Amino acid sequence: VTVDEALPTFIAEAAELLREMELVLLECTDVTPDADNVNRLFRCAHTIKGSSGLFGLDAIVAFVHNVEAVLDRVRLGQASLDSKLIGVLLKCKDHIESLVAGVAAGEPDPAPTLRAQGELLLQALGGDAHGLTGAPQPTALPVNSTAAAQQCWHISVRFGRDVLVAGMDPIGFLRYLGSFGSITELVLIDDALPGVAEFEPEKCYIGFEIAFTTDAPRERIEGTFDFVRDDCRLQIVAPASAVTAYFEALRANGLDDVRCVEVLRKLGSLSEAQLELGLRPAETQPVRAATTPVSVGHPIAVGLPGNVAQPGSVSPPKADSRSVRVDAAKLDSLITHIGELITAAATANLVAKRSGNRELEECTASVSALIEQVREGSLQLRMVKIGATFNRFRRVVHDLSAELGKEIELLVSGEDTELDKTVVERITDPLTHLVRNAIDHGIEAAETRTQRGKPAAGTIKLNAFHESGTIVIEVSDDGGGLKRDRILTKAIERGLVAPNAALSEAEIFNLVFEPGFSTAEVVTNLSGRGVGMDVVKRNITALRGDVSIRSAEGAGTTVTVRLPLTLAIINGFQVGVGQSIFVLPLESIEECVEFSATPGHDFTSLRGEVLPFVRLQSLFGTGSPSASRQSIVVVRNAGQRAGLVVDSLLGEFQTVIKPLGKIFQKLDCVSGSSILGTGEVALILDVPALVAQTVQRARASAPAEASVPLAVLS
Amino acid sequence: MELEIESLPNGVRLHGEMTVYSAATLKPALLESTPGCGGLMQVDLTGVTEFDSAGMQLLLMLKRHPNVSCVRITAASQAVISALTLCRLQHLVEPLTAVETAS
Numbered sequence: 001v002t003v004d005e006a007l008p009t010f011i012a013e014a015a016e017l018l019r020e021m022e023l024v025l026l027e028c029t030d031v032t033p034d035a036d037n038v039n040r041l042f043r044c045a046h047t048i049k050g051s052s053g054l055f056g057l058d059a060i061v062a063f064v065h066n067v068e069a070v071l072d073r074v075r076l077g078q079a080s081l082d083s084k085l086i087g088v089l090l091k092c093k094d095h096i097e098s099l100v101a102g103v104a105a106g107e108p109d110p111a112p113t114l115r116a117q118g119e120l121l122l123q124a125l126g127g128d129a130h131g132l133t134g135a136p137q138p139t140a141l142p143v144n145s146t147a148a149a150q151q152c153w154h155i156s157v158r159f160g161r162d163v164l165v166a167g168m169d170p171i172g173f174l175r176y177l178g179s180f181g182s183i184t185e186l187v188l189i190d191d192a193l194p195g196v197a198e199f200e201p202e203k204c205y206i207g208f209e210i211a212f213t214t215d216a217p218r219e220r221i222e223g224t225f226d227f228v229r230d231d232c233r234l235q236i237v238a239p240a241s242a243v244t245a246y247f248e249a250l251r252a253n254g255l256d257d258v259r260c261v262e263v264l265r266k267l268g269s270l271s272e273a274q275l276e277l278g279l280r281p282a283e284t285q286p287v288r289a290a291t292t293p294v295s296v297g298h299p300i301a302v303g304l305p306g307n308v309a310q311p312g313s314v315s316p317p318k319a320d321s322r323s324v325r326v327d328a329a330k331l332d333s334l335i336t337h338i339g340e341l342i343t344a345a346a347t348a349n350l351v352a353k354r355s356g357n358r359e360l361e362e363c364t365a366s367v368s369a370l371i372e373q374v375r376e377g378s379l380q381l382r383m384v385k386i387g388a389t390f391n392r393f394r395r396v397v398h399d400l401s402a403e404l405g406k407e408i409e410l411l412v413s414g415e416d417t418e419l420d421k422t423v424v425e426r427i428t429d430p431l432t433h434l435v436r437n438a439i440d441h442g443i444e445a446a447e448t449r450t451q452r453g454k455p456a457a458g459t460i461k462l463n464a465f466h467e468s469g470t471i472v473i474e475v476s477d478d479g480g481g482l483k484r485d486r487i488l489t490k491a492i493e494r495g496l497v498a499p500n501a502a503l504s505e506a507e508i509f510n511l512v513f514e515p516g517f518s519t520a521e522v523v524t525n526l527s528g529r530g531v532g533m534d535v536v537k538r539n540i541t542a543l544r545g546d547v548s549i550r551s552a553e554g555a556g557t558t559v560t561v562r563l564p565l566t567l568a569i570i571n572g573f574q575v576g577v578g579q580s581i582f583v584l585p586l587e588s589i590e591e592c593v594e595f596s597a598t599p600g601h602d603f604t605s606l607r608g609e610v611l612p613f614v615r616l617q618s619l620f621g622t623g624s625p626s627a628s629r630q631s632i633v634v635v636r637n638a639g640q641r642a643g644l645v646v647d648s649l650l651g652e653f654q655t656v657i658k659p660l661g662k663i664f665q666k667l668d669c670v671s672g673s674s675i676l677g678t679g680e681v682a683l684i685l686d687v688p689a690l691v692a693q694t695v696q697r698a699r700a701s702a703p704a705e706a707s708v709p710l711a712v713l714s
Numbered sequence: 715m716e717l718e719i720e721s722l723p724n725g726v727r728l729h730g731e732m733t734v735y736s737a738a739t740l741k742p743a744l745l746e747s748t749p750g751c752g753g754l755m756q757v758d759l760t761g762v763t764e765f766d767s768a769g770m771q772l773l774l775m776l777k778r779h780p781n782v783s784c785v786r787i788t789a790a791s792q793a794v795i796s797a798l799t800l801c802r803l804q805h806l807v808e809p810l811t812a813v814e815t816a817s
Contacts, residue, residue: 035804077799164734170767174800188801190774196745199775201737201768208801 007103009273010051012325014100017044019391021093025086026394030409033081039185041089042071046184046268048096050152054271059110060099063118067092070125072182087402088124090395095121151213152184152239153221154246154269156253158192158207160231165202168228174208176224181214185267191254207233207253211267243274328421331382338375339569339656345371346653346677372654375569382422383565386464386473387415389424393435397460400439407457408443414464419471419565426543427473427563430536434475434559435460437533442479442557452554454478470545470587471565476558482551487511509549513537544671546637546688562637562688572655572674574682575633576648578622581682583655583674584644588635588687592649595630603698604632604643612698613643614690619669635687642694644685657684669693718761719743725756725788732762732769732794740772745779753783759790765797773806 021044024037045068052060067089073079095118102110110118155177159170177183189207193199212221218236225234235249246269250260264270345368352364390412401408443449443458450456463474484505491497491511513533540547545563564570564585571586597604603612613632616622632643657672664670671686717736718729726747732740748755755776762769777785787794787807798804 035799035802039802164766164768169734171770171797171800172766178800183800186800186802188803190771193771193774193778196775196779199741199771201741201772201775202734204767205771206767206774 006273007055009325010055010271011100011104013051013272014048014096017048018093018097018100019388020044022090022395023391025090025093026398028081029083029086029398035075038071038075038081042068042075043185043266043268045071047271050268051271055103057099057103057108059108059115060096060103063092063099063122064096066122066125067096072184088121090398092121092125151215152269153212153214153218154237154241154249154267155208155210155212155221156235156237156249157210157225158189158233158253159204159228161203161205163228163231164204166228166231168231170204170206170208173224173228174210177210177212177221180216180220181212183210184213185211187263187266189253189255189263191259209250209263209267211269243270246270326381331378331421334378335382335569338371338378341371342375342569342654342656343675343677347679348677350677375654379420379569382420383418384421384424385415386417386419386424386471387412389428389431390415390462390464392428393432393462396432396435397439400436404439406439406443407446408439409457409459411459411461412463413461417464417466417471419563423471423543423563423565426539427545427561430539430561431473431475433533433536434561435462438475438477438479438557438559442477442481444480448480466565467562470562473561473563474558475561476556478556481553481555481557482509482512482549483553484508484551506548506550509551512549513547544686570655570657570684572653572684573633574650574653574676575616575644575646576650577616577620577646580620580622581650581676581680582616582646583653583682583684584633584635585684585687586652588637590634590636590641593632593634593643595632595645606634606643610698611641611643612694613645614694614697615645617645617647635691637688637691640691640695642691644690655682655684719747721747722756722758724752724754725758725786727758727761729761729763731764732759732772733764733766734768737768737772740769741775744772744776748776748779748781753781755779755782755785757785757787759787759794762791762794765791765794769794770797770801770803773803 021041024040024044027033028037045064049061049064049068052064070079070085070089074081074085079085095114098114099110099118102108102114157173159168163170174183174186187209189209190205192207193205199205214221218238221236222234225232233253235253237245237249246264247257247260250263251257255263261275264275265272345364349364349368352360393412394410397408397410438460439458443460444452446456449458459478461474461476463476465472488497488503488508488511491508491514492499494514496511496514497503513536537547540561540563543563545561547559547561549557549559551557572583573586573589575582575584593606595604597613602614603610605611611632611634630645630647631649632645633649634641634643653676655674658674660667660670660673669686669689670683671689672684674682674684676682717731717739719740720727720729726744728740730736757773757776759765773785773787776782785806787798790798790807795804795807798806
């Protein structure tokens with residue numbers, strides 16, 4: 001692996017670390033930062049510095065070094081991580097991001113403006129630390145990248161059982177190390193500690209894994225442990241050693257591969273790429289290496305139940321260490337090919353059926369089953385958790401609440417809900433707009449809130465969950481809510497609704513999605529940029545999604561966004577109407593029942609409940625009704641049900657969604673098209689639109705016939 | 715200062731040395747206080763004058779006690795904090811800042 005080949009890995013890794021850094025910083029604004037948070041921050045900075053050093057990216061090393069130094073002081077309790085410092089650190093994180101972006105663009109030397117910006121930030125950092133500690137503070141240290149990377153030794157030590165009785169204190173050795181270098185990171189190894197009953201309080205069971213920065217030679221470090229020379233196991237790994245040297249040292253001291261990776265990651269001694277490299281030789285040997293706790297014959301570990309009896313201490317390797325980075329374009333082309341494959345297989349199926357050759361039919365059936373599995377699997381590859389997107393909003397909330405002087409808490413739930421990568425990418429902007437809107441217009445000023453008897457700090461909630469083949473994302477705030485009357489007045493003013501129209505509450509609220517509709521009295525710098533809710537709605541509709549709004553004046557607003565899980569391939573249910581075939585997304589179908597109707601009306605009774613339906617035949621004008629028995633397909637969307645009257649039910653088929661041409665995009669009730677095995681085109685029905693239309697029509701005709709549905713029920 | 719062990723409703727308060735010299739006495743005393751703690755063992759170490767690896771091992775042992783799901787050091791002296799910080803175990807002391815001002 002040459003340096004240039006590894007660079008993309010570095011860039012991706014740095015991006016991840018920076019994201020984590022941002023996340024932790026924002027967490028620290030919500031709760032009092034604990035040691036764990038500070039350590040995580042430090043580790044991120046440390047790792048970025050280390051790996052940029054490997055690539056000779058001096059500009060990054062020099063900058064991050066200062067950030068790391070400040071974090072180190074925080075860790076030692078010499079500086080406190082207050083909101084001011086967090087603000088500066090967030091900016092530093094952005095700056096590092098720009099530096100890394102420069103490297104990615106092939107310009108490792110930052111532009112003068114960027115450099116100047118960096119210096120300003122360093123001053124802010126330095127100034128901060130001064131104010132807090134009063135201690136003399138070395139000004140921006142010029143760091144030689146290679147030297148910085150080389151100084152970091154790894155010390156692995158396990159103490160013998162009797163060192164305590166001999167008057168030695170392991171912690172004392174740490175203090176001594178501190179006199180000629182600095183312990184950048186440390187992991188206490190207490191795997192050997194036995195259960196309560198066997199624990200002998202005067203025996204020593206612990207050891208340390210230490211990342212130690214010093215300019216002293218190896219002898220000096222070894223000398224530290226002279227007093228316990230014969231009563232400890234000491235492994236010292238020189239700076240910039242081969243990856244295997246680290247693993248060998250740790251294994252020699254009784255750590256299995258899983259723990260090795262865990263410890264080395266925590267210490268920041270090796271980058272992710274290196275960790276993987278270190279594991280590789282172990283994988284060529286059987287897995288035993290990872291499961292055997294300690295090789296027999298160790299002076300310390302022998303016969304101690306502590307080594308095996310603590311499942312909690314050996315955590316499974318994090319998923320990310322086993323993952324592979326794949327170019328998104330490759331995935332997309334895979335999905336496209338699978339789409340073609342499905343269409344081709346459908347044709348093959350059809351031909352097989354026509355040929356009447358049993359054997360051939362069986363073959364095509366099993367091929368189809370396999371294709372379905374491949375399809376499932378490859379779509380799964382593109383599924384990502386929405387948590388990463390949600391976390392991005394922490395920064396938005398943090399920055400905006402500072403700008404507006406409102407105190408706002410962000411609550412996130414359902415982060416593990418998965419959806420297609422392309423959907424995630426395209427939903428971020430509309431969601432950002434909704435969150436900004438909630439902060440800007442939703443949450444009231446603190447005084448108003450207190451007057452209304454609400455806590456001064458506003459809350460914004462993000463929630464996500466799956467519901468019948470769609471993902472639902474909710475953005476809610478506990479702010480002032482929508483003013484129903486004002487919306488109605490404005491809508492009438494603009495001629496959007498007739499003055500005497502009888503609108504339901506939901507319909508009134510949904511008026512805010514009309515183009516150019518804004519009820520805020522003051523256009524603020526944040527959300528008054530002319531990009532309104534109509535754009536949000538348009539973006540979501542373009543994803544075959546749907547958005548609605550609920551609100552109670554004075555109590556808050558909830559915007560609900562519904563999106564299909566994937567944009568590429570769905571499980572479809574084909575129905576025949578006249579000569580045409582239509583496809584319904586299988587997830588939206590509740591059941592199919594025999595056609596029946598209350599004479600003269602467009603609804604039926606489904607187990608005692610009124611079910612409005614629409615005749616697809618008359619809706620699409622597909623010729624004369626066939627004489628055969630008709631069926632009703634019951635579909636559900638957003639808690640409402642409707643029936644679709646069709647001539648025949650053709651069954652379940654995998655459906656590759658092809659977008660409609662431009663001229664058809666305005667078509668109501670049709671969301672796409674698909675090519676059938678026969679080569680014919682089938683239209684995919686837009687269930688949400690159909691349900692909404694049917695329910696609305698039923699409601700519109702209801703007042704005149706109010707008594708009829710009741711008659712059906714009784 | 716002499717060793718003193720004070721039982722609290724859901725934990726224990728220690729005074730004096732928490733080192734290898736007192737460890738043998740402390741182990742049974744600490745174990746005695748575990749049944750009443752209801753899983754969350756609260757330990758007050760404000761009065762601890764000396765603290766070494768043996769003292770730290772006692773805390774680690776408590777953490778593994780079947781009756782204890784969480785050990786929380788409600789307050790601690792500088793000696794304890796500096797040792798725990800060296801071993802990166804500050805998270806046992808919560809909240810960190812409050813303790814530092816206390817000591």
